[in-house]
Amino acid sequence: MDKNQILKEFSSDPEKYYNVKLFQEQGFIRKSCSKCGRFFWTLDADRTLCPDDGTDTYSFIGEPPTTKRFDYTQAWKQVEEFFVKNNHTSVSRYPVVCRWRDDLYFTIASIVDFQRIMGSKVVFEFPANPLVVPQTCLRFKDLENVGVTGRHFSSFCMIGQHSVPNNQGYWKDECVDLDYRLLTDQFGIKKEEVVFVEDVWAGGGSFGPSLEYFVRGLELGNAVFTEFQGELGQHTTLDQRVIDMGAGLERFAWITMGTPTAYDCCFGPINEKLYNTIGIDSDSEVLRKYFTEIAKEIDHYDDLNQVRRLAIKNAGITDSQLTKMITPMEGMYLIADHLRTLIFAITDGALPSNVGGGYNLRMMLRRINATISKLNLKLDIDDLIDSHIDYLKDTYPELDEKREDVKQILKIESARYEESKVHMKKKAEKIREKGTPTVDELITFYESDGITPEYLKEVDAISEVPSSFYSKLSDLHQSEKKKAITELPLEKLPETETLFYKDDPMEFEAKVIKVFDDQVVLDKTSFYARGGGQEPDHGSIAGFEVVDVDKHADIIVHKLKDGIPNEGDIVQCKVDVTRRSNITKNHTSTHIINTSARSVLGSWVWQHSAFKDDDHARLDITHHSSLNDDQVKQIEDAANKMIKDNYPVKIEYFDRGTAEQQYGFRIYQGGVVPVKSVRIVSIEDKDIEACGGTHVKKTGDIELIKITKTKRIQDGVVRLEFVSGPNAFEYVKEQEEESKKKEQQAIAKQELEKQREENKDKAKEKIPGFIEKILAGESLESDEISNKGKLCFTSSENYDDYFNQNFGKKLVAKDDTAAFCGIFEAGPTIRVMIFAGEKSGVNAGEIAKEIASILGGSGGGDAKFAQGGGKDTSKKDEAIQKAKSMILG
Ligand SMILES: [Zn+2]
Ligand SMILES: [Zn+2]
Numbered sequence: 001m002d003k004n005q006i007l008k009e010f011s012s013d014p015e016k017y018y019n020v021k022l023f024q025e026q027g028f029i030r031k032s033c034s035k036c037g038r039f040f041w042t043l044d045a046d047r048t049l050c051p052d053d054g055t056d057t058y059s060f061i062g063e064p065p066t067t068k069r070f071d072y073t074q075a076w077k078q079v080e081e082f083f084v085k086n087n088h089t090s091v092s093r094y095p096v097v098c099r100w101r102d103d104l105y106f107t108i109a110s111i112v113d114f115q116r117i118m119g120s121k122v123v124f125e126f127p128a129n130p131l132v133v134p135q136t137c138l139r140f141k142d143l144e145n146v147g148v149t150g151r152h153f154s155s156f157c158m159i160g161q162h163s164v165p166n167n168q169g170y171w172k173d174e175c176v177d178l179d180y181r182l183l184t185d186q187f188g189i190k191k192e193e194v195v196f197v198e199d200v201w202a203g204g205g206s207f208g209p210s211l212e213y214f215v216r217g218l219e220l221g222n223a224v225f226t227e228f229q230g231e232l233g234q235h236t237t238l239d240q241r242v243i244d245m246g247a248g249l250e251r252f253a254w255i256t257m258g259t260p261t262a263y264d265c266c267f268g269p270i271n272e273k274l275y276n277t278i279g280i281d282s283d284s285e286v287l288r289k290y291f292t293e294i295a296k297e298i299d300h301y302d303d304l305n306q307v308r309r310l311a312i313k314n315a316g317i318t319d320s321q322l323t324k325m326i327t328p329m330e331g332m333y334l335i336a337d338h339l340r341t342l343i344f345a346i347t348d349g350a351l352p353s354n355v356g357g358g359y360n361l362r363m364m365l366r367r368i369n370a371t372i373s374k375l376n377l378k379l380d381i382d383d384l385i386d387s388h389i390d391y392l393k394d395t396y397p398e399l400d401e402k403r404e405d406v407k408q409i410l411k412i413e414s415a416r417y418e419e420s421k422v423h424m425k426k427k428a429e430k431i432r433e434k435g436t437p438t439v440d441e442l443i444t445f446y447e448s449d450g451i452t453p454e455y456l457k458e459v460d461a462i463s464e465v466p467s468s469f470y471s472k473l474s475d476l477h478q479s480e481k482k483k484a485i486t487e488l489p490l491e492k493l494p495e496t497e498t499l500f501y502k503d504d505p506m507e508f509e510a511k512v513i514k515v516f517d518d519q520v521v522l523d524k525t526s527f528y529a530r531g532g533g534q535e536p537d538h539g540s541i542a543g544f545e546v547v548d549v550d551k552h553a554d555i556i557v558h559k560l561k562d563g564i565p566n567e568g569d570i571v572q573c574k575v576d577v578t579r580r581s582n583i584t585k586n587h588t589s590t591h592i593i594n595t596s597a598r599s600v601l602g603s604w605v606w607q608h609s610a611f612k613d614d615d616h617a618r619l620d621i622t623h624h625s626s627l628n629d630d631q632v633k634q635i636e637d638a639a640n641k642m643i644k645d646n647y648p649v650k651i652e653y654f655d656r657g658t659a660e661q662q663y664g665f666r667i668y669q670g671g672v673v674p675v676k677s678v679r680i681v682s683i684e685d686k687d688i689e690a691c692g693g694t695h696v697k698k699t700g701d702i703e704l705i706k707i708t709k710t711k712r713i714q715d716g717v718v719r720l721e722f723v724s725g726p727n728a729f730e731y732v733k734e735q736e737e738e739s740k741k742k743e744q745q746a747i748a749k750q751e752l753e754k755q756r757e758e759n760k761d762k763a764k765e766k767i768p769g770f771i772e773k774i775l776a777g778e779s780l781e782s783d784e785i786s787n788k789g790k791l792c793f794t795s796s797e798n799y800d801d802y803f804n805q806n807f808g809k810k811l812v813a814k815d816d817t818a819a820f821c822g823i824f825e826a827g828p829t830i831r832v833m834i835f836a837g838e839k840s841g842v843n844a845g846e847i848a849k850e851i852a853s854i855l856g857g858s859g860g861g862d863a864k865f866a867q868g869g870g871k872d873t874s875k876k877d878e879a880i881q882k883a884k885s886m887i888l889g
Pocket of ligand 1 (some may be wrong): 033034035036038049051052053278421
């Protein structure tokens with residue numbers, strides 16, 4: 001929808017869309033900006049320009065329009081006090097990791113808190129009406145502006161004022177009146193300073209007018225009245241109209257403090273620490289001048305570097321001031337901002353990685369690390385984390401609880417960055433030599449080596465990050481999510497009654513509603529359909545084997561083998577009880593392992609995905625590193641402790657909003673639940689999840705859980721494979737047998753070794769006797785030495801290095817027509833040794849060379865004596881055959 005078109009339409013009828021009661025009562029005048037033509041409302045009769053073009057833009061820096069000064073946390077107290085006084089409920093912030101929407105990684109606006117997706121429609125669920133919320137929002141679009149412009153943040157607090165017009169809530173008149181009084185009464189801003197600008201909002205199929213409010217060119221908030229749906233001209237009024245007023249808390253603090261940047265009044269005591277580190281005075285006139293210039297020019301140019309150059313010139317900044325003050329200040333603001341965002345994100349369960357939303361977090365920490373090393377700063381990240389949390393904990397107490405977790409994650413991640421630098425640098429050099437890579441190549445570098453385009457830009461391997469990089473990357477990951485479902489013409493069929501959510505009989509009678517080839521739809525069923533990572537039930541319908549069960553919206557389809565009943569038949573159905581019981585145990589075990597892993601590893605552990613079959617199951621969790629044996633053991637022990645404690649597994653249905661309020665967003669371990677009534681599976685207070693699967697009645701029913709294997713399957717995700725119930729006992733038995741077998745094998749091997757050593761010792765004594773026999777023309781076959789006359793060969797394991805050397809040497813010394821070749825194992829190599837008498841006709845060197853090359857090694861010597869060998873034991877037989885034929889012919 002074209003926003004300009006809508007604005008034109010709405011502004012052509014201001015009485016209907018914009019003229020609120022406040023404007024009439026106070027005598028606001030509607031004007032059109034003499035520069036850009038936009039319409040605005042003001043009490044200042046002389047004003048001719050809109051706030052963006054006004055001469056007073058950013059004049060609050062150094063000269064705030066309020067008598068009172070409020071920093072970030074104080075400003076929220078003022079806002080909260082005002083709205084609560086005016087009958088609003090103050091709601092705690094929602095997580096910044098947006099678990100209730102599968103189309104968003106992070107919460108980007110306060111209204112997102114209350115949006116739920118049903119099918120393709122957005123519905124609103126408000127826990128109170130009207131309400132106000134200090135919602136932390138994450139936005140990564142303008143990362144390069146952060147620290148530089150004085151007002152861009154990677155996370156900010158959106159003051160959300162939301163109301164649904166009914167007997168509790170209100171609409172336009174009251175909303176604008178409240179926002180105006182918040183500025184004038186609560187914050188003490190003069191009436192004439194407040195300017196409202198006409199605008200519109202459109203998105204997700206709905207739209208409506210909005211009024212942005214400004215003071216001295218700074219947009220403090222935007223009241224959106226979501227009112228219509230459909231195409232402009234044919235639009236209709238929404239059933240559920242909503243007020244979405246969003247205001248930047250950072251800006252409220254900034255305008256009362258009048259500091260050079262918004263950062264100066266929003267990071268609490270951390271700023272003082274940073275100023276001291278680089279040794280500059282925060283009250284500096286130079287900074288004030290410079291950042292005022294930046295603020296004035298930023299909206300007029302696309303290129304940030306151009307704005308910077310202009311501000312340097314206009315503020316008269318010297319080169320030394322630039323390198324000693326401005327650049328370090330920018331770096332410090334960046335560090336403070338990025339760190340604050342990471343604290344919120346990690347507290348809410350996100351991990352830096354190179355997949356999904358974790359990508360942005362990793363990027364930010366790398367920017368922090370790069371800035372610290374570039375500016376050569378002596379900063380202790382843990383100390384900065386403490387400063388941030390100490391400052392924020394009154395407003396956001398949850399940050400305090402995760403303080404150590406945040407430190408631990410950032411420490412691991414920073415170390416990982418240091419380790420990868422050498423590799424990244426080498427790779428970057430190659431990329432630079434090859435010339436500009438394509439977007440696809442950049443994606444490969446990123447996905448296989450974790451090299452971000454920002455890094456390549458930083459080291460001058462590429463000149464800029466292609467704008468299509470992120471959209472292409474997100475498309476790639478998005479398409480992984482979609483799964484192909486075979487389309488069946490099911491539209492007219494009634495919803496299948498799901499017996500597995502009721503009495504769950506393992507034998508039942510049902511009516512065949514519809515048949516498609518080998519698939520059948522019943523009026524009701526106890527067969528659990530594949531879903532939430534749980535594999536389907538098997539069994540029989542009308543005597544035919546059930547091999548698969550799938551759910552298509554509300555209809556359950558059973559796939560049969562070797563025949564099918566007729567439509568209309570009443571059929572006998574039997575669920576495979578053993579299979580179901582095993583799957584059920586595995587499913588409850590998944591919940592148990594998930595919560596056990598969290599208690600052992602840390603609060604950042606969430607279910608990433610899960611799979612529960614009859615004889616095995618796996619749980620993928622979010623975690624930063626591979627697990628060691630000790631951790632695996634601890635998780636397994638914690639899980640089996642829960643089984644031993646025999647907790648009841650309770651299943652209850654809740655209204656979604658109630659469930660979220662009562663248990664928090666931890667319930668969404670298995671992803672978003674697109675229904676209003678949520679099925680909550682709880683194991684005491686140990687684990688509470690929204691889940692549609694089958695579960696045991698008490699944890700003791702599982703009897704035993706064994707983790708069989710763990711693996712880090714991707715960055716930030718670890719897989720735990722496990723078995724439970726009878727399969728776990730079976731596994732233990734197999735393990736025991738396996739280790740018994742290994743033990744026996746070890747004993748047998750030891751005995752064999754001993755035997756050989758003894759034989760070798762005995763062999764030494766036999767040498768003179770053997771030589772006599774050979775020279776007498778006798779056979780030594782019974783002693784594992786082959787001979788043709790005086791030419792001898794052995795590959796017996798009873799003869800070692802010592803035997804071969806002494807036997808060969810002595811034999812040839814006694815008779816120069818004799819020759820000897822021995823092959824034997826010496827440690828990891830197979831060796832060959834040849835002694836040839838001058839008149840034997842055998843060339844020792846040739847044999848050694850040939851045999852060594854077969855064994856993948858080398859050989860050397862002369863015609864009379866040579867030796868060699870190799871490590872390729874798979875070629876041992878071939879080498880023996882060859883050597884034997886070379887000497888014996
Ligand atoms: Zn204008
Ligand atoms: Zn579950």
